[in-house]
Amino acid sequence: MLQVVMFNLTNGLIVGAFYVLMALGLSMIINLSNVVNFAHGNFLALGGYFAFMLTPYIGFWGALLVSPLLTAVFGYAIEQLMIRHVYARNHIYSLLLTFGLGFIIQDGCRYFWGPSPLPLGIPDILSTPLTPELFFITWYRIFMVAVVIFAVSGLFAFLRFTRIGMRIRAGTLDLDTVSALGVNVAALRSYNFAVGSYLAGLAGVLAAGQIGLNPNMGDDLIMPSFIAIIVGGVGSLTGTLLGGLLIGVAAALTTVVYPAASEAVIYVIMAVVLLLRPRGLLGEEGMLS
Amino acid sequence: MNGLLRHKYATTAIIWVLLLTVPLWLPLLGGYTALAGRVLVFGLAAMSFNMLLGFTGVMSFGHAAYFGLGAYGCGLFLKYVTPSTPLAMIAGTLLGGIAGTLFGLLLVRRRGVYFAMVTIAFGQVCFYIAYKWDDFTGGYDGLRGFARAPIDFGAFKIDIANNSTAFYFFIVLVFGLAAAAQAFILRSPFGRTLLAIRENERRARFLGIPIEKHIWLSFSISCFFTALAGSLYALLNNFADPLGLNYIMSGNIVMITVMGGMRAFWGPLVGAVLFVMLQDYVSSMTTNWMFFVGLTFVCVVLFFPRGLMGMFQKGAKT
Known part of the structure; x- marks a missing residue:
């Protein structure tokens, strides 16, 4: 029993780590640009496929470094080409735009790489279990969590200590004032979008190493990421x-008791949070409400 | 009668003449009557959604939930309770409408992107319930094993079960009643208040209008009508599909509305004509239909944000 709980707890932490990577990127874009990027899950898949293409040439480690950057460039291009044109309009347009974009990317992946799942090779050292007793924890899982912790700390340091990060934080609070102070808000939003895409791409490479690649691999992650944002505020x-x-671990622990409810519990948490604390756990009063 | 009003009446008249003569001209164009039924069902769903988006200025991205609940409510009633078409439609409408009314209570304080995100999430709740509860809802395969029943008026019977033309006119009747009710609501003082909220929420609040209550009512009414469309959809296909509850369906409803023109009463119906034609054509031409549907979404948003009807209107805002 202890092993089952341990297994699901680590599972939950890892799934939660993916939700965090996805949701942080989404959240950054929502905060600064007021755009819910429906295609974020497809950005994740693209990150994975980029890694799949790069691995034969530069290996897994190289792909881990390069393919999130490629995803960021892709995100930057998409923002320049399409998304910046709808900032001034009703939110419904940005939702529809990224929704359609998600369709295009997903079908594009299917066209270029085929509809069937593909494996992403990971170094042998990472695929061995930690110890015979803890056979369910491979080094890859530890590695994933480490990368996520590193990336998240990096993100918070970037926002805290760099000039552009500070501007992003300031823009989240009051974009008009930031603009009046002479910051190029349009460029700021583009960089911000690229950073969000980078996180999705990174999540894509990590996920591909664990579960393999398929064109709709991001679909299962996008909804929990929304809920992570709503719950967190x-x-x-x-x-x-x-x-x-929170939702990653809660879903995993529910699996121990009653597997059928593991997805439902995410929504229950959301409903409870909305009832008791409508702005989310750490949401600020008046923020986007 | 001024020009604008005459224009309005002319549009309405043209639409009704076209709708009532569908069985005469649609086969000549190579269509079939069920296709026109689908247009009306999607049109009604999008018009109901547009009461919220176009006439209250609040966006929901989860209306598939109420559409799908209407379909499941109708289907489950026909399957497990009694094979009566009108009662099943009432059951479906109530199920979707009441669910929407309850969700609405949690939603009204939210605005903008946040409102949309919470509606999406609620929509997915309904999807997961239908998806996971196999033995009751049919799970992934959808709900089968029910069929629309002929409507018995005592003296005479309308055989909507086998006669597709009769069923089409039944849909037209329901659609007409619902559209008339919507037009009545939107022209009432209540409807005018919704417009005021859309145009300037802060000013409306200063005038003492209870904003939250109005948005909640508008959301609930919209959900009831959407669920009615959903129950018609179940009757049309004799099938309720879990994918009809998914957020992709919600996206389609929004798209239909925007494509047709969200500031025009009949806009969503025009959008439904375009959407059904596109869907029918593209899915018969290629397996990569998602690519083309996505491309249409992107192009409409970037190049035709006012939709087809909007292009004929002056001064409409995007």
């Missing part, structure tokens, strides 16, 4: 972090 990245881990 729109406008608060720390809240998103907390929300992602």
Whole structure:
């Protein structure tokens, strides 16, 4: 029994880590641009497929470094080409735009790489279990969690200590003032979108190493990421972090008791949070409400 | 009668003449009557959604939930309770409408992107319930094993079960009643208040209008009508599909509305004509239909944000 709980707890932490990576990127884009990027799950898949293409040439480690960057460039291009044109309009347009974009990317992946799942090779050292007793924890799982912790700390440091990060934080609070102070808000939003895409791409490479690749691999992650943001509170990245881990672990622990309800529990948590604390756990009053 | 009003009446008249003569001209164009039924069902769903988006200025991205609940409510009633078409439609409408009314209570304080995200999430709740509860809802395969029943008026019977033309006119009747009710609501003082909220929420609040209550009512009414469309959809296919509850369906409803023109009463119906034609054509031409549907979404948003009807209107905002 202890092993079952342990197994699901680690599972939950890992799934939660993915939710966090996805949700942080989404959350950053929502905070600064007021755009819910429906195609974020497809950005994740693209990150995975980029890694699949790069691995034969530069190996897994190289792909882990390069393919999130490629995803970021892709995101930047998409923002320049399409998304920046709808900032001034009703939110419904940005939702529809990214929704359609998601369709295009997904079918594009299917066209280029085929509809059947593909494996992403990972170094042998990572695929061995930790110890014979803890056979369910491979080094890859530890590695994933380490990368996520590293990436999230990196993100928070970036936002805290760099000039552009500070501007992003300031823009989240009051974009008009930031613009009046002479910051190029359009460029800021583009960089911000690229950072969000980078996180999706990174999640894509990590996920591909664990579960393999398929064109709709991001679909299962997008909804929990929304809920992580709602639970954590729109406008608060720390809240998103907390929300992602919370629903990941809660879903995994429910699997121990009653597997059929593992997805439902995410929605129950959301409903409870909305009832008791409508702005989310760490959401600020008046933020986007 | 001024020009604008005459224009409005002319549009309405043209639409009704076209709808009532569908069995005469659609086969000549190579269509079939069930296709026109689908247009009306999607059109009604999108018009109901547009009461919220176009006439209250609040966006929901989860209306598939109420559409799908209407379909499941209708189908489950026909299958497990009694094979009566009108009662089943009432059951479906009530199921979707009441669910929407209850969700609405949790939603009204939210705005903008946050409102949309919470509606999406609620929509997915309904999807998961239908998906997971196999023995009751049919799970992944959808709900089968029910069929629309002829409507018995005592003196005479309308055989909507086997006669597709009769069923089409039944849909037209329901659609007409629902559209008339919507037009009545939107022209009432209540409807005007919704417009005021859409145009300037802060000013409306200063005038003492209880904003939250109005948005909640508008959301609930919209959900009831959407669920009615959903129950018609179940009758049309004799089948309720879990994918009809999914957020992709919600996206389609939004798309139909925007494509047709969200500031025009009949816009969503025009959008439904375009959407059904596109869906029918593209899915018969290629397996990569998602690519083309996605491309249409992107192009409409970037190049035709006011939709087809909007292009004929002056001064409409996007």
